[in-house]
Amino acid sequence: MGGTTLDVLMALMVFVVRKACTESDDDSLTTEELPPTEPEVPAPIEVDVIPDLRKAEHTLLEISWKSYHYTATPIYKIELYVGQMDSDESTESMFDPWLLILETTSCCNISYHHIGKTAVTKVRIAAEVDGLTSEYTESEKVFLPNFRESTLSLNADFVSYSEIYLRFLSTCSEKFSSLRLSYRHINTTYWQFNEYLSKDAFHTVIERPKSLPRFAIQLFAHDDTGQLVAHSEPIFQNFNDKPPSDSSNKNRLVLEKTGPMMVHINVVHDEVFKSKNVRYDLLIDSEFQDSPRRISFTSRDKSFPMAVELDRFDLYFFHLEFVLMENLSIRGKTERVLFYTEEGIPDKVTNATIQLLLEESTEQYAIFFIRWNEPIKKTGFLKEYKIRWKFARSPYDIFSVEQCEKHYYLKAYSQHTRYQVFISASTSKGYGPEVELNFNVGSPDDWAEYDPDLEETVATEPPTTTMTTSTTLSPPPNPHQFEAKLRKEIGREYHVGPMRLVISVLTFIVCIVCAYILKNEFLPMSEFPRRGRSRLFRQDARRRKKAQAMTMSTSKDTK
Numbered sequence: 001m002g003g004t005t006l007d008v009l010m011a012l013m014v015f016v017v018r019k020a021c022t023e024s025d026d027d028s029l030t031t032e033e034l035p036p037t038e039p040e041v042p043a044p045i046e047v048d049v050i051p052d053l054r055k056a057e058h059t060l061l062e063i064s065w066k067s068y069h070y071t072a073t074p075i076y077k078i079e080l081y082v083g084q085m086d087s088d089e090s091t092e093s094m095f096d097p098w099l100l101i102l103e104t105t106s107c108c109n110i111s112y113h114h115i116g117k118t119a120v121t122k123v124r125i126a127a128e129v130d131g132l133t134s135e136y137t138e139s140e141k142v143f144l145p146n147f148r149e150s151t152l153s154l155n156a157d158f159v160s161y162s163e164i165y166l167r168f169l170s171t172c173s174e175k176f177s178s179l180r181l182s183y184r185h186i187n188t189t190y191w192q193f194n195e196y197l198s199k200d201a202f203h204t205v206i207e208r209p210k211s212l213p214r215f216a217i218q219l220f221a222h223d224d225t226g227q228l229v230a231h232s233e234p235i236f237q238n239f240n241d242k243p244p245s246d247s248s249n250k251n252r253l254v255l256e257k258t259g260p261m262m263v264h265i266n267v268v269h270d271e272v273f274k275s276k277n278v279r280y281d282l283l284i285d286s287e288f289q290d291s292p293r294r295i296s297f298t299s300r301d302k303s304f305p306m307a308v309e310l311d312r313f314d315l316y317f318f319h320l321e322f323v324l325m326e327n328l329s330i331r332g333k334t335e336r337v338l339f340y341t342e343e344g345i346p347d348k349v350t351n352a353t354i355q356l357l358l359e360e361s362t363e364q365y366a367i368f369f370i371r372w373n374e375p376i377k378k379t380g381f382l383k384e385y386k387i388r389w390k391f392a393r394s395p396y397d398i399f400s401v402e403q404c405e406k407h408y409y410l411k412a413y414s415q416h417t418r419y420q421v422f423i424s425a426s427t428s429k430g431y432g433p434e435v436e437l438n439f440n441v442g443s444p445d446d447w448a449e450y451d452p453d454l455e456e457t458v459a460t461e462p463p464t465t466t467m468t469t470s471t472t473l474s475p476p477p478n479p480h481q482f483e484a485k486l487r488k489e490i491g492r493e494y495h496v497g498p499m500r501l502v503i504s505v506l507t508f509i510v511c512i513v514c515a516y517i518l519k520n521e522f523l524p525m526s527e528f529p530r531r532g533r534s535r536l537f538r539q540d541a542r543r544r545k546k547a548q549a550m551t552m553s554t555s556k557d558t559k
Helices: 002-032 452-459 484-493 498-526 528-558
Strands: 045-051 059-066 075-081 098-104 109-114 123-129 152-159 163-170 178-185 193-198 203-207 214-222 228-231 235-238 252-259 262-268 278-286 293-299 306-309 315-324 331-333 337-340 350-356 366-373 384-391 399-403 407-412 417-427 435-441
Touching: 045 123, 059 123, 075 109, 098 109, 098 235, 152 214, 152 235, 152 315, 163 214, 252 315, 252 337, 262 315, 350 435, 366 417, 366 435, 407 417
Parallel strands: none
Antiparallel strands: 045 059, 059 109, 075 098, 075 123, 152 163, 163 203, 178 193, 178 214, 214 228, 214 235, 252 262, 262 306, 278 293, 278 315, 315 331, 315 337, 350 366, 366 407, 384 399, 384 417, 417 435
16 A cells, blocks of 8 residues: 555656656747748849939939849839938938939839939939838939029829829029920839920829829920920829729719809719709818818709809819708718919009118118018919119109019119109019109218108008108208219119110111111202203203304315
8 A cells, every 4th residue: 555655656756747847848949939030132232323424404314233133023212312411410300311213123224314403412222022122222422413403393282093283383583485394104214294384384283194103293494495494303293092982973063263263163963962952061171271161052953053252362172062951861072173273463562661771871872671571462473573663753764673582772872862662563464553662862971851742652651551761851852963973873773774775776877877868869859950951051052063063064065
């Protein structure tokens, strides 16, 4: 009995020891197992960029690299550095300085035509194989000889499954005659599509192609001779991958432009809503509004087409929702429709002021600083401002200038004279009404002069126009005082330019021609009777002498 108990205890001990050893072995095996490693794609090596140093509109970059033998055909992603080389890391972290310019399966060199605002750049390339992307390999810095500043702004305002709406702006200093919108697929290096636009256009639409829905888009401006004068930075835009949520939706919103700020709205209904009592909610949204403008009404197709007046020049989105009044569970809606208003004539500039800069004035001229703000009501993209000024007593302008800035420094040379300044803003439709400013110029002591008529004129100006010229008491002005030593500068005031010289030369030539015609045509005709009588008298004398000679010869023969 005792032996049996001892055997049982020994068997249990052996079982426990084996179990413990087995579990420890399992634990050691479990801790030694490593997670499977994902395959890595090697990056391209020795990226080299050689720019074409010849003068041209675009810089031709010859990009080459060495590649590995991948398991499948790789897609090479080529990016261009568009940041500033001398900028610090904190500035670069605010935006991505690398711009994707090409995705290609070609190996291992390409020719890329680039035009941009960067003078020094570099290129980096990565390879994508079976959904895995390698690290990027960068090239050395490259100098672009044909770079120029980008003065055109190109933005994608709205992107849908089928269309990309583009809007572009130009600086008011740019003078060009035509615009060219060029775009290409991301896997090509040349512009496949070119669309020529009017110089006053500011938006267009690109329709979705059948394949390759990613585009590189750039805008170019040309002068009358076809030379490139301005361009935008290239943008890379995708169409929406998802089609409209409800492809069976037969409700459509139709917009028709009937004026600069007026639009007619019509709706194409589904059969369920036709000729029935329907409640409509028209939603109008734009960039300057915090919340959409809502217009609600009930109608049996009697209110369509309806006219809606918009508040200002902008980009608007229209959306219509409606519900059947007989059965509130039957609802419908239309897709969002984008609408651009037309440009119009701008209003007056606001807060126009003029101030004497006494410290910067000299004994020869006084300097006045003029500044103003944009019109309150936005009717289009402001292109430039026109400033013209003249003597108050004269109907002719002394000088006129068109500029972009909202300030102007005026030099007045004439002493004891009253001036008038006129300021106006312009869009592509033309210039708006002018704002008038009046000021007096005194003597070189302080270049200021008191004039009670000036105070009355300024008091009658609109509240948006103020007068800040400092004034002091002085004798009544004499508008005819001019110093002889300033005649040259005053001549510049009167804008004696090339056109006036050409007119003077042409006038002189016309006078010479008229004098020549008068001398050679009209004067000989006035002397014709006297000259004719003398000519006839000489002919009669010759005939008489000839007759006498014949008579004498006949008489001699007779004898």
